[in-house]
Amino acid sequence: xxxxxxxxxxxxxxxxxxxxxxxxxxxxxxxxxxxxxxxxxxxxxxxxxxxxxxxxxxxxxxxxxxxxxxxxxxxxxxxxxxxxxxxxxxxxxxxxxxxxxxxxxxxxxxxxxxxxxxxxxxxxxxxxxxxxxxxxxxxxxxxxxxxxxxxxxxxxxxxxxxxxxxxxxxxxxxxxxxxxxxxxxxxxxxxxxxxxxxxxxxxxxxxxxxxxxxx
Amino acid sequence: xxxxxxxxxxxxxxxxxxxxxxxxxxxxxxxxxxxxxxxxxxxxxxxxxxxxxxxxxxxxxxxxxxxxxxxxxxxxxxxxxxxxxxxxxxxxxxxxxxxxxxxxxxxxxxxxxxxxxxxxxxxxxxxxxxxxxxxxxxxxxxxxxxxxxxxxxxxxxxxxxxxxxxxxxxxxxxxxxxxxxxxxxxxxxxxxxxxxxxxxxxxxxxxxxxxxxxxxxxx
Numbered sequence: 241x242x243x244x245x246x247x248x249x250x251x252x253x254x255x256x257x258x259x260x261x262x263x264x265x266x267x268x269x270x271x272x273x274x275x276x277x278x279x280x281x282x283x284x285x286x287x288x289x290x291x292x293x294x295x296x297x298x299x300x301x302x303x304x305x306x307x308x309x310x311x312x313x314x315x316x317x318x319x320x321x322x323x324x325x326x327x328x329x330x331x332x333x334x335x336x337x338x339x340x341x342x343x344x345x346x347x348x349x350x351x352x353x354x355x356x357x358x359x360x361x362x363x364x365x366x367x368x369x370x371x372x373x374x375x376x377x378x379x380x381x382x383x384x385x386x387x388x389x390x391x392x393x394x395x396x397x398x399x400x401x402x403x404x405x406x407x408x409x410x411x412x413x414x415x416x417x418x419x420x421x422x423x424x425x426x427x428x429x430x431x432x433x434x435x436x437x438x439x440x441x442x443x444x445x446x447x448x449x450x451x452x453x454x455x
Numbered sequence: 456x457x458x459x460x461x462x463x464x465x466x467x468x469x470x471x472x473x474x475x476x477x478x479x480x481x482x483x484x485x486x487x488x489x490x491x492x493x494x495x496x497x498x499x500x501x502x503x504x505x506x507x508x509x510x511x512x513x514x515x516x517x518x519x520x521x522x523x524x525x526x527x528x529x530x531x532x533x534x535x536x537x538x539x540x541x542x543x544x545x546x547x548x549x550x551x552x553x554x555x556x557x558x559x560x561x562x563x564x565x566x567x568x569x570x571x572x573x574x575x576x577x578x579x580x581x582x583x584x585x586x587x588x589x590x591x592x593x594x595x596x597x598x599x600x601x602x603x604x605x606x607x608x609x610x611x612x613x614x615x616x617x618x619x620x621x622x623x624x625x626x627x628x629x630x631x632x633x634x635x636x637x638x639x640x641x642x643x644x645x646x647x648x649x650x651x652x653x654x655x656x657x658x659x660x661x662x663x664x665x666x667x668x669x670x671x672x673x674x
Contacts, residue, residue, distance in 0.1 A: 269484040269528060271549030273491060275541055279555035281498050282562070287490035289567040294489070295479050298571075335574035340621065357463035357607050359507055360523065369489075371477050375523045378472070381465040384609065384662045385652055393471040403659045408463065410605045411641055411665035412503075412577040413621055440473075 299368035300439035302333045303416060306366055307442060308434035310343075311421040321345060324416065328366060338365035338414050344407060345418045346444075351402050352417045353390075353444030355383035356409040363414035367442060374443065384408055394445045417444040424451045456601055459515035463609040464652070485524040492531045498559045501534050503575065504631035508603035509533045577625040579638035586668055587642060591617045593671040595644070603631035606670045610662075613650050614674065618663060619643035626667050640668040 276282045306328055310317040320327040324341035328334065341363060344352040356362065357380045362370040373379050382390050387404045391397065398404070407415045419441040425433060428451075435454045440446025462468075480486045496506065510530035511518065521529065535541045540559065545552050562570065587593055597612040598604075605627045623638040630636055648660030 265525060265528070266482070266484040267549070268546075269487050269491070272528075272532070272541075272546065273487055275545055275549075275551045276491065276495070278551045279541070279559075280561060281540065281555065281559050282491060282494050283564060285564045286494055286562045286567050287487065289564050290490040290493055290571070291480075291486045293568065293571060295486075299479070335572040336570075337574065339574040339576040340578060340624075342619070357609070358460055358605060359510070369479055371474065372481070372523065373471050373473050376471065377462055377465070377468040377519070378470055380462040381468050382471070383463075385464045386657075387660060388657065390471055394473060401659070403661070404657070406660070406662040407643075408607065408662060408664045410607060411621070411624060411627075411667070413641070413643070413665050445471075445473075 294364075294369055298364055300366075300442065302331070302368075303363075303366035303439070303442045304434050304437040305331055306333070306416070307418060307437045308430045310418055311425075311433050312428070312430040317418075320418070328416075333365040335365055337361070338363045340413045341366075341416060342413055343416050343418050344405070346420045348420070349403060350405050351398055351444065352405045352407065352415075353383060353387050354407045354409060354415045354417060355380060357381070357384055358410060361409035361412075361414065363416050366416055367439060371439075391445065394440065396445065396447060417442050419448045422448050422450055456512060456603065457599055457608060458511050458513075459518040460511035461608050463607045480524075488524045488528045488531070492527050494562050495531060495535065497570075498561055499534055499538060499540060501538075502630055504603055504625075504627040505633070506530055506534060507627070508631045509537075511603070578621070579623045579625065579636065581623045581640070582638070585620055585640045587617050587620075587640070587671060589617050589620055592674050593617060593644060594674050595666065596670055596672055598670075600628060602628065604628050606666065607664060609651060610644075610646060610664050610666075613646055615644040615646040615650070615663075617642050618645045621665065624667070626669070628667075628669075642666055642668070642671070644671070 273284070277284055306320070309331070310320050316327065320343050324343040328341055346352055360370050360375040362374060379390065384406050387406055409415060422436055436449045438446050438448060441448045480489070510526045518526065532546055536543055540556050542553060592614055594614050595606065595610045595612060598606065619642065621641040621643070624641040626637040626639045643663045644666045645661050645663040648656035648658055651662060
């Protein structure tokens with residue numbers, strides 16, 4: 241949880257101590273998996289499938305589809321704001337850590353940001369597993385007291401008069417931010433609009449790309 | 456519990472450091488620790504509130520020095536040892552020393568996708584009407600349970616406004632202890648920045664938590 245942990249997560253380990261610490265955990269997890277397999281509590285093939293699901297199927301591209309559809313289809317947007325769980329299920333996304341969804345809409349007057357100060361609650365079906373920074377102490381501590389400072393860490397500045405609304409996910413309700421559709425995208429297709437939606441814009445720590453930044 | 460996990464408003468942790476093009480997992484052991492934890496919940500017989508408590512219920516220095524998936528691993532070991540699924544000796548030895556606990560059935564590969572897509576809804580049928588109405592002002596109780604709770608310290612004692620009513624949901628404080636689901640009305644309660652952070656708090660800020668009815672009192 242500390243800055244020190246970024247080293248654990250990084251790809252480069254500069255000194256032996258950290259290297260051996262990592263290996264110890266690696267060995268501990270391997271041993272645990274073999275104990276649980278030997279005892280017949282887990283099937284390694286099921287573990288492989290679980291990992292594959294979270295690495296390949298469940299990720300922010302799902303949320304991108306939800307947002308792009310909401311931007312281009314007013315009736316869908318209305319259903320999404322009224323019953324997000326059902327509207328998201330229309331696109332075939334549902335389940336673990338997204339059982340009770342609420343979508344919160346950014347406007348020129350109000351910017352929304354989502355956090356879980358107590359652990360790492362995050363809407364998996366639409367955004368996947370949370371990034372390290374979302375689970376880290378710096379974000380969890382300051383998102384509720386100094387969200388403008390947190391936004392500066394993401395190089396985002398909002399007008400002083402824009403209200404900031406922070407949603408602390410302390411129960412099983414999961415929040416997805418519906419960012420504002422960028423100006424200059426009139427007549428764009430849903431597929432074109434999808435190019436502008438970023439993961440962070442759906443958490444509230446970022447803004448969508450501008451049309452000039454589209455790939 | 457008022458543990459190190461309850462971080463809202465704490466100072467001194469430094470800036471948020473986003474990682475460009477971050478992978479889902481940063482090491483193979485993270486993949487396996489994650490999958491083991493998810494796959495063991497049903498055979499192990501614990502619920503999400505028990506697993507959250509197993510991760511947070513540790514000395515602050517231990518909580519703060521472990522990475523996220525190291526906490527998951529530590530939580531998983533605790534949950535399994537508590538239930539006699541494995542022993543501490545087996546974990547330290549890195550091999551099975553005792554026969555398995557009988558009757559524990561693993562998740563089969565063909566159950567994985569349906570189980571994840573189904574998830575575990577926490578909403579339950581209400582047994583009594585909601586005590587608070589949307590728009591009403593409430594005070595968060597100043598309580599300090601020594602066991603699992605989802606009432607963060609930074610809102611305790613403060614005045615907020617009921618903004619949403621989410622229906623009745625499983626109550627983590629009892630569910631984490633195996634004392635039943637005790638479903639309660641769940642509300643989004645919204646606070647003004649200065650109410651939480653004092654007169655110098657950002658007046659353009661408002662923060663909400665999702666709070667079960669027994670966390671709230673009338674003003």
